[in-house]
Amino acid sequence: xxxxxxxxxxxxxxxxxxxxxxxxxxxxxxxxxxxxxxxxxxxxxxxxxxxxxxxxxxxxxxxxxxxxxxxxxxxxxxxxxxxxxxxxxxxxxxxxxxxxxxxxxxxxxxxxxxxxxxxxxxxxxxxxxxxx
Ligand code: THU
Numbered sequence: 001x002x003x004x005x006x007x008x009x010x011x012x013x014x015x016x017x018x019x020x021x022x023x024x025x026x027x028x029x030x031x032x033x034x035x036x037x038x039x040x041x042x043x044x045x046x047x048x049x050x051x052x053x054x055x056x057x058x059x060x061x062x063x064x065x066x067x068x069x070x071x072x073x074x075x076x077x078x079x080x081x082x083x084x085x086x087x088x089x090x091x092x093x094x095x096x097x098x099x100x101x102x103x104x105x106x107x108x109x110x111x112x113x114x115x116x117x118x119x120x121x122x123x124x125x126x127x128x129x130x131x132x
Contacts, residue, residue, distance in 0.1 A: 003037050003075045010035055010078040011107045017043035017058065018080050024048060030058035031080045034066055037073040042066040059091040063098065076103040084113040092122040100127065 010033050018031025023046055030046040044061030059079060066074070077095065079087060086106050087095070095102060095118045104121060106114040119125070 003035065003039060005035060005076040005103060007076075007078070007105055007112060010041075010076060011080060011105060011112060013041055013043055014058075014078040014080040014107065015109060017045050017062075019045075021045040021058070022047045025050075025052065025055075028081065028085070030085070032058035032062040032077055034059075034062040034077045035075045036066060036071040037075050038071070040066075040071060042069075042071070057088060057091050059087055060094050063094055067098070072098050074099040074102045076105060078105040078107060080107045080109065082108060084108050086114070087121065089122075092118065093125065096122050096125045096127055100125070 013033035014031040017033060018029050021029035023029050025048050032044045034042045042062045042065045044058045044065060046058045047061060048055040059077060084106055100119045102118050104116045104118060105112055
């Protein structure tokens with residue numbers, strides 16, 4: 001059975017995670033909260049680096065935390081920025097790996113701005129089903 005997503009609670013958790021953002025280079029702070037189908041919550045923030053390509057997005061921090069703890073079955077992710085920024089292409093690809101049907105909630109500090117599925121954000125994506 002699919003878990004019921006408490007959108008406001010998920011966004012609150014992402015806002016909280018955003019406070020941990022380490023973004024001294026871009027000053028663009030991102031928080032994410034990922035809900036697994038069993039109800040477990042994983043949060044993430046962006047973590048930048050003086051070597052810019054080593055930066056990691058909030059979404060991938062949350063997803064890698066979850067996968068490294070044995071969770072791969074995801075219901076929803078909330079992403080909070082200052083201005084409703086939506087997930088980058090690499091994060092879309094990583095979300096697609098595990099959960100093409102996952103709900104993606106985009107929010108700022110005030111409100112929810114948009115909702116999509118991963119498949120809507122990455123149409124005709126390349127996924128595990130393409131590799132024999
Ligand atoms: N960022 C995220 O955390 N998630 C996204 O999907 C878009 C971009 C971060 C990466 C970098 O630390 C900052 O935002 C500016 O690109």
